[in-house]
Amino acid sequence: MITKRSKPVAKLVSPWTDAAHLIGSLKGKIRIKGDILCTGVRWRAQA
Secondary structure (H helix, E strand, C coil): CEEECCEEEECCCCCCCCHHHHHHHCCCCCCCCCCCCCCCCCCCCCC
16 A cells, blocks of 8 residues: 555555456546546547
8 A cells, every 4th residue: 555644545456466356446436537538639630
């Protein structure tokens, strides 16, 4: 566990940990704000 001023901010895990378990452990702990698939840059492409 990595802490900042005695508060946990990150957890070190083995790179060989099952990815599904790692992602599942984040449920309810993170929030996604906005569109994660968009860069926010508008493109003016001509066809």
